[in-house]
Amino acid sequence: MNKIEVKNVDFFYGNFQALKNISLDIEANKVVAFIGPSGCGKSTFIRIFNRMNDLIPETRLKGSVKIDGVDIYQKGIDVDELRKNVGMVFQRPNPFPKSIFDNVAYGLRVNGLKDKHFICQKVEESLKGAALWEEVKDKLKESAFALSGGQQQRLCIARALAISPSILLMDEPASALDPISTAKIEELIWELKKTYTIVIVTHNMQQAARVSDKTAYFYLGEMIEYDDTKIIFTNPKKESTQNYITGRFG
Amino acid sequence: MNKIEVKNVDFFYGNFQALKNISLDIEANKVVAFIGPSGCGKSTFIRIFNRMNDLIPETRLKGSVKIDGVDIYQKGIDVDELRKNVGMVFQRPNPFPKSIFDNVAYGLRVNGLKDKHFICQKVEESLKGAALWEEVKDKLKESAFALSGGQQQRLCIARALAISPSILLMDEPASALDPISTAKIEELIWELKKTYTIVIVTHNMQQAARVSDKTAYFYLGEMIEYDDTKIIFTNPKKESTQNYITGRFG
């Protein structure tokens, strides 16, 4: 069974249809990248997987989105629970103005965990998972803002890992970072895909090329092509995709 | 004679030395790109050519910077005049909140030109030069803010062209733009170099590769290597340059 199954999804902001009849399946432990010109609906689509779009008033979804076989838009779905299972990392690093430790522990605590020992252990584990442990283990009590941008972004990843999601969503996770930090994040994604299913939005086609197993190309709310990344970048089937990745677009 | 000749330039922000003994010559009608990791002094260096750094208190320059053989840091230089000769385009498009026409005419007007006919002519010429005329000729009276980001940036280029500079400085002119607009700007640079000497700072190595004739690599305030772009990107002489352009840096 596929990890994520999207069928005939339409999405509306008020009267504006941002996504048009999208269907795609994502296998477990793969990295899938969404590319496409600005405003094509990548962010809208990725935010469907943890129902982040619910927060925007007057939005509407048609079609079905299944994670592990369960339709996440059906009635009775606990959105908070869903979001625990589907971690998200944002464009700009957004650590809370708390200590490094508290940042990572936040998700555990809001979900009612109190056991100190367990939290400590989980924090360490998550920081290790995000390849940040070595850099911060001596200053867990310091403010997260003291970290560099790249470290902050990895902290945000650690924070997402702490609540043991099975899916990680990343909306342009490296676009605010310098090339070196970007490389570190990409490496991390490469490592993480052993354990997580990762969906990543990126403006940077090379990044999509480097980190992802499969790539979906979006244009004006439609998914034009979805295939192995190698195929997309060497021999895409659609003219439109070809034009976009070779820069002939527009 | 070279268009720009920089000799042994040191630059200080207070006690912090941002540029260390930089010497380089730039030929007329060439595009020179500055690349290097964040904070290496690219912006500081490019802003030396139109003395934009003068606006920052407690800065100091040693060495000589000659444009057309004249030391622009000697006494008696009229900075406003210098800036008319050395146009500048910034990272984010920053058109004034005026009409498209007034934006381009601004530089002419502040320099005391009143002749309507001449201004009209010059505005058209500059907009054509910036490859924007066709897109805006029917709405010159509309606000510049109504343009898209890429158009705004071209408007800023037109604005700089209007005062007939011989040198154009561009500090990451496309970093705030989408790939399509970026491509247009790059094309424009390619056209402009027939008439202007262009210095461009960019974080995007591919951009430097695409548009420039020569490339200078900066690192920690030093200029590590300065050579033909093709050589820099296929066979750089310095290990450090190689590491940077292949992403092995840091």
Added chain:
Amino acid sequence: MNITLKKRRSQHLAFGIVSLLTYSIVAILIIILAFIIIRGIGVINWEFLSTAPTDGMTGGGIFPAIVGTCYLILGSAAFAFPVGIMSGIYMNEYAPKGKLVRFIRMMTNNLSGIPSIVFGLFGMALFVNKLSFGDSILAGSLTLALLSLPLVIRTTEEALKAIPYSFREGSYALGATKLQTIRRVTLPMALPNITTGLILAVGRVSGETAPILFTCAAYFLPQLPSGVLDQCMALPYHLYVLATSGTNMELQRPIAYGTALVLIMIVLLVNITATVVRRYFANKVKMN
């Protein structure tokens, strides 16, 4: 599951309380407005607005008070606006960044924190007594101007600060001087916000009582002031007088309601104008 339920329940409770408290504020506001409007609306007519009080302030209208308030507004604006705007420009454009600006800003903040009655004291000591303007429109206006100065300065500064440095750089890079840049780029861009600030300052000035108690306001003047060194009546003071110290409370009450309503109308007018100005400029930028 348990924890989810707990989370949900506490959220419901908290949101309930928050909404309740918020709506009670709205209720209070509505009560105040309704109270004054309902009681005052009957009083207001052209005659009320255009005649002077009569019969020991138990009859007639409030015309001199309206005029007086206008004089005070104009007088204080004439002083506070140019000085305030220039001060704002100095702080944001000219003053060397760092200690000096911080000092000036601190002073401005301090000035704005001073209670209005202290301005009254000061105005009395300096303008009325020391400079012997006497109780006069001039003294009152200057006092009110001082009071509104921080507001003007701050809005100017904020408005200028909101303009990205890149616009200035853009102008300098085209060979413009600093003054040219301010005049042609920075100020025009800041104008919408500055205007809004100025209008709000007017609103504030029009409602102040304490500063003019001892510098300007007259208990009762049947005729209009003839010069800046005359006293004048003012709406807020008039209301105060009507409400607290009168000969015949019963007859004064309706007039007091009317005066209060006029004051509220002014506030409404100011707020609406500010909003309209803001919208207008915002649209101008968008539409074009």
Added chain:
Amino acid sequence: MKKFIEKIIQGLFTVSGFVTSIAILLIVLFLFTEGMGLFKNKLVEDGYQLVVNKQNDVSSLSAEQIKDIFDGEITNWNEIGGRNQEIILFRLNDISNYFTDEELGSELEFVPEKISELIAQHPEMIGFIPQQYIDNAFKGKVLEAGKIGFSDIFLGKEWIPTATPVSFYGILPLVTGTLWVSLVAILLALPFGLAAAIYLAEMANHKMRNILKPLIELLSGIPSVVYGFFGLIVIVPLVQKLFHLPVGETGLTGSIVLAIMALPTIITVSEDAMRNCPRSMREASLALGGSKWQTIYKIVIPYSISGITSAVVLGIGRAVGETMAVLMVTGNSAVIATSILQPLRTIPATIAAELGEAPDGGVHYQALFLLGIILFVITQIINSSVEYVSAKNKI
């Protein structure tokens, strides 16, 4: 030429830049020159003297004692360290009880002489007499009148500026009155203000915000006299009825009005602070499975806590300095209030109420300026703490 004009204009800007500093300087200067003059004054009203018989052991009296003597609280000299004698009070207008008009002369030219005589005759008498009637031939003893001291002002429990022969300028009742009213006002306003801020920043949808926001602005724009008027007419009777009080003009009434007036400040500043909490922060919390409410109190409020603190302090500042509304509804009784349900009086209200009657340059006038200084200092402290809080926030 262009450059020259530019220099001149720049000069103008610079001068304007310092106008607030100059204003503050002037304010400080004037308040202090007037206010500090108070301490140069004698206890006894200017131009009067207290006189006693030469044999009287008492050679100086404190302000309290003088007041008690003239109020009839102290009736025997032994209560204040003198002999056991009933005190006889003598004021100038009592003179007709002792002498006929003829004795005093048609031009009252004999008054000094007669007073001197009278004092000499009555060892138990104390007189309160204008300076002009005391000449070199005076046979009595002029009591030493002390100057007004700091303790008289700052520890004085009474504010009676118009009493004779001594006035009292003890500010304690006014300070406590101010504190009472302001603190209670803030306590009342805080839950409402915070709730509204949370509602506006976190819960209201766009439409609701567009309605509520102007309402709050309106609330802040209404002049204080209007609030005072409203308080006077609506809240005063309400408080009176609710608490079964003899009068409705109490501290609580003032607090309620002030609370309403402080609301906009609290709401706007703390809402701004909460809105400044980046959307990404909220989204991050939600994305970690936090509920909306958890996000508010675990992320948004801590993030904006310094802004909220500023809001509270600014609210207190507004309350402390508010004049007219308080003046109109608190009852203005200058006693140290032990309950918020008593009428009481605040510093600004005192200034507003009394300055009109105080003769320029007089002791009372100076005392009111001193109150001005105190108010000034309090508000400056509040300002500095706001600045401190927000500066700390920036780092």
Added chain:
Amino acid sequence: MVKFIEIERSQIKEDVNDMFALVIKQIEQASTALLSMDKGIASQVIVFEHKVNSFELKITKEIEDYIALYNPVAIDLRFMLSLLQMTMDLERIGDYARSMARFVKETEMKELNPELVEKTQLKKMIQQVLAMLKTMQVAFTEENAELAHTIFDKDDLIDHIRTLSTDILADYMVNQIPDTSAKICLQLQDVFRKLERTGDHITNMAEEFIFYLDAKVLKHQKKG
């Protein structure tokens, strides 16, 4: 796509085209020299060979620069890679032209035995090779995949002629001819070999080019 990248791209294509023309000329001249045993023409071919080589170097460098500077992907990258391989093929064909010319120049033979030429179908083979080469050039300039496809059939004929030629040459050598001809036969054998290889390389080029055009891997399919 940015205009100047297109410009660069067509510049490279033009260079390859020029190289094509040069190589065709080399093969033509080498064939003429061979058939008429004209040592003058042969010398010319040998002299011009370095031009072919420098073309290859130049184009390879250009392609390297193009890839380094413009990071082509998909169709653009394939185009460059196919150009790279085609250039290598052209260079090899140039090599063969030179080898043939060198044979002409160094042999003591005055003229080719007309009967041998007739029997071995040498002329036909040369024509065929030249036709293929020219077809390939047209297919290349026009980016015409169909035309490129026609090349494969032609190559079969060349292979066939070459196979026959070995026997004929062996026959000739053993039965008919004066002393020197054994060595000459061996050398002629080499010439046939080279023509056949030329055909192979042209086929390769067609494959490369179709790979770019159709994104199909044709190489090694026939043979496999």
Added chain:
Amino acid sequence: MVKFIEIERSQIKEDVNDMFALVIKQIEQASTALLSMDKGIASQVIVFEHKVNSFELKITKEIEDYIALYNPVAIDLRFMLSLLQMTMDLERIGDYARSMARFVKETEMKELNPELVEKTQLKKMIQQVLAMLKTMQVAFTEENAELAHTIFDKDDLIDHIRTLSTDILADYMVNQIPDTSAKICLQLQDVFRKLERTGDHITNMAEEFIFYLDAKVLKHQKKG
């Protein structure tokens, strides 16, 4: 540089290395088959040729992917381009091995005339070619430019042997031998030719590789 790009890069290098090993084995076996006229071994070589081909396809694809996905520049790009060309060379060498094997398999000859083998220095030539190939592999795995440089000299010897062989074969053919040998000589000539070409291709590989290592263009310098 991002770790997984390094991983990918060494993966490709490993594949090239494997291809190297396979091609060396092919040449070894083809040589053995040739010297002993063992049709069994020859068949094996022919069968394995498709493996070489698929190696080439695989590596070419990998390199194309690498360039498309990771946009290498400078040293990384040169490495890929040199790998690409080396792969093509290896494939060609594999082809030669098959040709030699095919000759063994198809000829009617029972064994090679030992004297001819002796005179033409065939064994030496084979040894030389194998030595070159193995040296090249070591130079490749160790990225050793010096070692790669030693290959050029060895190639000269091969060319020399080849030049001599033509005369010897011609000589043999004319003077000494029974009927069939003319054709066989022609075919043997082909074998020598192939061994020589193998040497050439190895030299090419050395050039490519040094180009990557030293960023110097060696190609066509000798020839020019």
